[in-house]
Amino acid sequence: MARRVTIADIAAAAGVSKGAVSYALNGRPGVSATTRTKILAIAAEMGFVPNRAARSLSVSSAQTVGIALRRTARTLGIEPYFMELISGIEATLSAGSYGLTLQIVGTVDEELEVYRRWWAERRVDGVFLCDIGINDQRLDYVADLGLPAVVVGGPVENVRLPAVWHDNAAPCQEILEYLHTLGHQRIARVAGLPRLLHTGVRDTAYAHTAAALGLESVTTIHVDYTGEQGAQATRRLLTTSGRPTAIIYDNDVMAVAGLAVAHELGLLVPQQLSIVAWDDSSLCRLTHPALTSLTRDITAYGITCADILLTLINTGTPAADARSITVESQSAQLFPRGSTAPPPA
Amino acid sequence: MARRVTIADIAAAAGVSKGAVSYALNGRPGVSATTRTKILAIAAEMGFVPNRAARSLSVSSAQTVGIALRRTARTLGIEPYFMELISGIEATLSAGSYGLTLQIVGTVDEELEVYRRWWAERRVDGVFLCDIGINDQRLDYVADLGLPAVVVGGPVENVRLPAVWHDNAAPCQEILEYLHTLGHQRIARVAGLPRLLHTGVRDTAYAHTAAALGLESVTTIHVDYTGEQGAQATRRLLTTSGRPTAIIYDNDVMAVAGLAVAHELGLLVPQQLSIVAWDDSSLCRLTHPALTSLTRDITAYGITCADILLTLINTGTPAADARSITVESQSAQLFPRGSTAPPPA
DNA sequence: CTGAAAGCGCTTACAG
DNA sequence: CTGAAAGCGCTTACAG
Numbered sequence: 128m129a130r131r132v133t134i135a136d137i138a139a140a141a142g143v144s145k146g147a148v149s150y151a152l153n154g155r156p157g158v159s160a161t162t163r164t165k166i167l168a169i170a171a172e173m174g175f176v177p178n179r180a181a182r183s184l185s186v187s188s189a190q191t192v193g194i195a196l197r198r199t200a201r202t203l204g205i206e207p208y209f210m211e212l213i214s215g216i217e218a219t220l221s222a223g224s225y226g227l228t229l230q231i232v233g234t235v236d237e238e239l240e241v242y243r244r245w246w247a248e249r250r251v252d253g254v255f256l257c258d259i260g261i262n263d264q265r266l267d268y269v270a271d272l273g274l275p276a277v278v279v280g281g282p283v284e285n286v287r288l289p290a291v292w293h294d295n296a297a298p299c300q301e302i303l304e305y306l307h308t309l310g311h312q313r314i315a316r317v318a319g320l321p322r323l324l325h326t327g328v329r330d331t332a333y334a335h336t337a338a339a340l341g342l343e344s345v346t347t348i349h350v351d352y353t354g355e356q357g358a359q360a361t362r363r364l365l366t367t368s369g370r371p372t373a374i375i376y377d378n379d380v381m382a383v384a385g386l387a388v389a390h391e392l393g394l395l396v397p398q399q400l401s402i403v404a405w406d407d408s409s410l411c412r413l414t415h416p417a418l419t420s421l422t423r424d425i426t427a428y429g430i431t432c433a434d435i436l437l438t439l440i441n442t443g444t445p446a447a448d449a450r451s452i453t454v455e456s457q458s459a460q461l462f463p464r465g466s467t468a469p470p471p472a
Numbered sequence: 473m474a475r476r477v478t479i480a481d482i483a484a485a486a487g488v489s490k491g492a493v494s495y496a497l498n499g500r501p502g503v504s505a506t507t508r509t510k511i512l513a514i515a516a517e518m519g520f521v522p523n524r525a526a527r528s529l530s531v532s533s534a535q536t537v538g539i540a541l542r543r544t545a546r547t548l549g550i551e552p553y554f555m556e557l558i559s560g561i562e563a564t565l566s567a568g569s570y571g572l573t574l575q576i577v578g579t580v581d582e583e584l585e586v587y588r589r590w591w592a593e594r595r596v597d598g599v600f601l602c603d604i605g606i607n608d609q610r611l612d613y614v615a616d617l618g619l620p621a622v623v624v625g626g627p628v629e630n631v632r633l634p635a636v637w638h639d640n641a642a643p644c645q646e647i648l649e650y651l652h653t654l655g656h657q658r659i660a661r662v663a664g665l666p667r668l669l670h671t672g673v674r675d676t677a678y679a680h681t682a683a684a685l686g687l688e689s690v691t692t693i694h695v696d697y698t699g700e701q702g703a704q705a706t707r708r709l710l711t712t713s714g715r716p717t718a719i720i721y722d723n724d725v726m727a728v729a730g731l732a733v734a735h736e737l738g739l740l741v742p743q744q745l746s747i748v749a750w751d752d753s754s755l756c757r758l759t760h761p762a763l764t765s766l767t768r769d770i771t772a773y774g775i776t777c778a779d780i781l782l783t784l785i786n787t788g789t790p791a792a793d794a795r796s797i798t799v800e801s802q803s804a805q806l807f808p809r810g811s812t813a814p815p816p817a
Numbered sequence: 818c819t820g821a822a823a824g825c826g827c828t829t830a831c832a833g
Numbered sequence: 834c835t836g837a838a839a840g841c842g843c844t845t846a847c848a849g
Contacts, residue, residue, distance in 0.1 A: 131592065133826055144836045149828055157829095159834060176592030180534070181826030183525035184841045191573070200559035200771045204552025205754060214545035217576040226595065228536070228571050231562040247476065247521030250571065354758040380758070383728075387760035409550060410755075413699040413725070415732035426545045478842055489820045494844055502845095504818060526842035529825045 132173045140173070141166050152177070183249070191226040192436055193251035195241045197258065198231065202352065205380055207408045208425055209257075212279070215429020216255065223437050225252075239268050246274040252440045255279050255432060256288075259324045277436040279428075280324055289439060291432050295325045298421050298459055299332035302403055303340060305461060306373050310469045311401065312343040315371035317360045317381050321349045326377070333375075346371065350381070357381025361388040365400070372470035373401035379410045382418055386466070397468035407462060416465025423459045477518045485518070486511050497522070528594070536571040537781055538596035540586045542603065543576065547697065550725055552753045553770055554602075557624070560774020561600065568782050570597075584613050591619040597785045600624050600777060601633075604669045622781040624773075625669055634784060636777050640670045643766050643804050644677035647748055648685060650806060651718050655814045656746065657688040660716035662705045662726050666694045671722070678720075691716065695726070702726025706733040710745070717815035718746035724755045727763055731811070742813035752807060761810025768804045 134148040141148065143162060150157035151166035152175075158166070183189050194213070196203065203209060213227070220227055228251060232238045242265075245251045252275060256265055259280030269276045270287040281292030306314055316333060319326045330347065337345040346364065350356035357376060364371055365388065376382035382404030386396060394400050396416060404411050404420035411418040438444075479493040486493065488507060495502035496511035497520075503511070528534050539558070541548065548554060558572070565572055573596060577583045587610075590596045597620065601610055604625035614621045615632040626637030651659055661678060664671045675692065682690040691709065695701035702721060709716055710733065721727035727749030731741060739745050741761060749756050749765035756763040783789075 131594070131826095134828095135826080145827080146829075146837080147835065150835095153828085155829095157834070162834085174592070176589055178529070178826050179593040179595045180525045180528035180532075181841090182828080184523070184529055184826080184843085185828040187525075187841070189525070200556045201552075201754070203555040203559055207546075207549025210549040210555065211545045213574070214548060214576055217574070221575070226573050227575070229558070229562070229574050230566070230572070231559055244521055247519070248524040249476070250524045354754045358758065380754075383755070384758040387758050390760040409546070409699045409725075410728070413703065413729040413732050415735040476842095479844095480842080490843080491821080491845075492819065495819095498844085500845095502818070507818085523842050526825090527844080529827085529842080530844040532825070 131178070132175050133178070134175075137166060137170050137173060137175060140169050187249060188440075189249055189252050190224065191228055191251050192220065192433075192440075193228045193230065193241075193245050193254045194257065195230045195232050195238050195254070197233070197235065197238050203231070205354075206352070206378065206406075208406065211425040212257075212429040212432075215426035215431075216433040217429075218426075219430050219433030219437065225437065235264065239265065242269055242272060242274055246272050253277070253436050255436065259283065259290075260322045261324050261327055263324070275436065275439045277432050277439065279432050282328070283324070289435050291428070291435060292325075293423060293428065293459060295328040296332035298405075298461070299329050300336045301461055302375055302421065303333060303336045303342070303345075305463070306375075306401065306403070306467070307340045307342065309373075309401070309467065311373040312470075313369065313371045314342060314344070314373045314375065315346040315348070315364045316375045317357055317364075317377065317385065318347050318349045319352050319377040329377070344369075344371075352378050352381060354380050354384035358384040358388050361385040362392075365389065365392055365394065372399075373403070373467070375403045375405075377405050379404045379406045379408050379418070379420065382420070383410055383414055386414055386418065397466050399471055401468060401470070402466040403461075411464070414466075419462065419464045419467040421459065421461050476523070477520050478523070479520075482511060482515050482518060482520055485514050532594060533785075534594055534597050535569065536573055536596050537565065537778075537785075538573045538575065538586075538590050538599045539602065540575045540577050540583050540599070542578070542580065542583050548576070550699070551697070551723065551751075553751065556770040557602075557774040557777075560771035560776075561778040562774075563771075564775050564778030564782065570782065580609065584610065587614055587617060587619055591617050598622070598781045600781065604628065604635075605667045606669055606672055608669070620781065620784045622777050622784065624777050627673070628669070634780050636773070636780060637670075638768060638773065638804060640673040641677035643750075643806070644674050645681045646806055647720055647766065648678060648681045648687070648690075650808070651720075651746065651748070651812070652685045652687065654718075654746070654812065656718040657815070658714065658716045659687060659689070659718045659720065660691040660693070660709045661720045662702055662709075662722065662730065663692050663694045664697050664722040674722070689714075689716075697723050697726060699725045699729035702729040703733050706730040707737075710734065710737055710739065717744075718748070718812070720748045720750075722750050724749045724751045724753050724763070724765060727765070728755055728759055731759055731763065742811050744816055746813060746815070747811040748806075756809070759811075764807065764809045764812040766804065766806050 134145050138145045138148045147158050151163040254276045257279045266286050276288050278288050278290035281290040283290045348360040350360050389396050389400050404418045407420040407422040411420045479490050483490045483493045492503050496508040599621045602624045611631050621633050623633050623635035626635040628635045693705040695705050734741050734745050749763045752765040752767040756765045
């Protein structure tokens with residue numbers, strides 16, 4: 128564990144001042160081209176890497192952004208969403224040599240406290256807000272703090288933070304029209320947590336479209352995204368009289384669970400029941416039949432969110448119009464597979 | 473964005489020196505009980521939170537540990553393993569007020585470079601090494617660096633780093649004995665990446681046990697853990713003559729894929745084919761039939777790994793015997809479910 | 818028990 | 834273009 132090399136060492140070796148070394152290293156004016164070249168060569172040779180803490184203290188920037196997740200190990204693990212999002216975020220951060228710090232919290236209050244502490248400590252320069260709820264108190268809290276943040280989800284209005292979201296309504300309409308075209312009239316939906324914003328958006332979109340198409344019924348049951356509750360809801364739907372001929376699931380895990388329940392009840396998919404899933408992980412292609420599902424590029428979404436956060440941090444203002452960005456995800460498309468067909472005659 | 477309050481502000485308000493404030497805040501001797509109480513009260517009232525960078529620079533510790541993952545967005549997302557591990561790690565870190573910094577890399581060289589930089593920058597105080605391979609070059613590299621690290625996996629020998637691993641051999645034996653008792657003689661295995669250490673351990677354990685039990689055959693196909701390759705391998709196994717009556721999968725995603733292939737080929741599970749999965753996520757309970765699988769508590773594993781890393785960082789030496797810890801995971805147990813039964817007569 | 822000072826390793830005005 | 838110095842916000846010997 129040899130002592131680290133500092134700019135003082137380089138300055139001594141090059142016979143210049145520490146200031147000159149700093150200017151050379153950071154590509155600033157203030158040193159001649161020849162001195163700069165010499166300093167850079169020496170720095171490289173000595174394997175110099177600047178100390179983060181010292182740099183942060185001087186420029187009062189952490190070169191790090193944070194993400195706090197209010198999730199349990201189980202719900203984190205089961206959903207590919209977060210890892211894909213983080214993977215996209217990372218791609219942008221690495222390019223800008225920012226670090227990512229991750230914290231898992233148990234309650235909203237803990238989460239708010241994390242933001243307060245992070246910002247007070249200057250441990251992060253900005254954060255991502257995920258799992259946006261209806262009337263989410265975190266948005267105002269973080270804005271009041273003055274902590275740069277990007278809202279990963281929406282639509283949100285009258286917020287002092289840039290937000291990025293997918294259009295949730297159009298896919299709902301697409302799915303319903305697709306099932307309607309196949310001939311389905313009694314459609315059910317196993318939906319996600321009602322407190323989440325995008326669940327509400329989908330609720331509304333389905334209701335409107337169903338009315339417009341004149342569908343017989345669109346029963347909705349809200350659960351928590353887990354396979355257990357998805358299975359339970361499916362069992363309930365399929366054992367009532369006038370059962371649906373098609374069920375839409377708000378994520379893929381519940382759809383897989385629903386398919387198993389149909390098998391268990393001896394219902395043939397897709398002959399007697401059609402199934403559509405949101406969030407097309409490879410899970411949907413592993414079942415038999417493969418599940419018709421809606422694909423979105425979550426990694427690309429993460430890249431966009433990170434781009435906006437870095438812009439916000441570096442310029443003090445988000446990228447143009449970032450305050451209300453809708454990610455028109457070119458990839459939000461329906462992939463019909465073996466789990467959908469016309470309803471039984 | 474009001475100016476942050478620093479110890480200088482508190483010192484001024486309390487009418488003492490900055491040194492006294494520091495002593496009081498850190499619970500060190502050097503201030504009277506009354507002064508300490510007064511300082512603490514003022515600090516709390518002013519909402520003081522110490523600046524991380526300043527503290528790090530003084531004590532030359534980052535209060536952060538790092539984890540670099542060489543995985544793609546897809547393989548990260550599909551496997552609950554990492555999120556569960558991270559969730560456990562977080563629990564320990566939060567308790568010790570350490571942060572976690574996460575980086576996703578593309579190649580081993582990139583990963584090594586990340587460790588070098590992190591340590592030179594003093595951005596982390598230690599790291600976790602995951603996805604341990606056979607003759608993994610990272611172990612020596614990190615040890616040479618002097619960077620405190622915990623090897624998450626094993627067994628590894630002659631390494632200068634503490635390692636923590638589950639016993640992989642015993643469960644292999646248990647599974648094989650279970651299938652043998654049911655009457656199976658032709659068993660196949662769809663295994664994980666051969667370059668990974670634990671895959672090799674399992675290879676050996678199955679071979680030994682199969683020989684000891686006098687099993688007819690244990691065919692193994694190594695793939696990459698994805699459902700696609702798991703399905704492909706299964707198709708290959710089931711369409712050859714003398715096909716196996718039971719298949720063991722090294723993770724749950726491949727097992728689910730394998731089940732779908734059996735359905736597709738019109739094979740009844742478990743009547744004509746038994747299936748056993750490793751890594752019991754809720755996936756295994758969502759299929760029909762539910763999959764017999766091996767459960768381990770990954771979150772607890774993460775907690776243990778983090779405990780050891782923090783001990784290593786704070787004392788310079790790992791916890792007693794940490795150099796070769798085997799986590800005798802009480803939870804590594806086989807859960808027989810609907811996917812296993814005696815072979816067809 | 819307390820205060821004044823030096824130091825951690827950078828950056829950045831400010832003079833020459 | 835270059836050097837000497839102050840400052841970021843802490844911690845920690847070192848004198849009183």
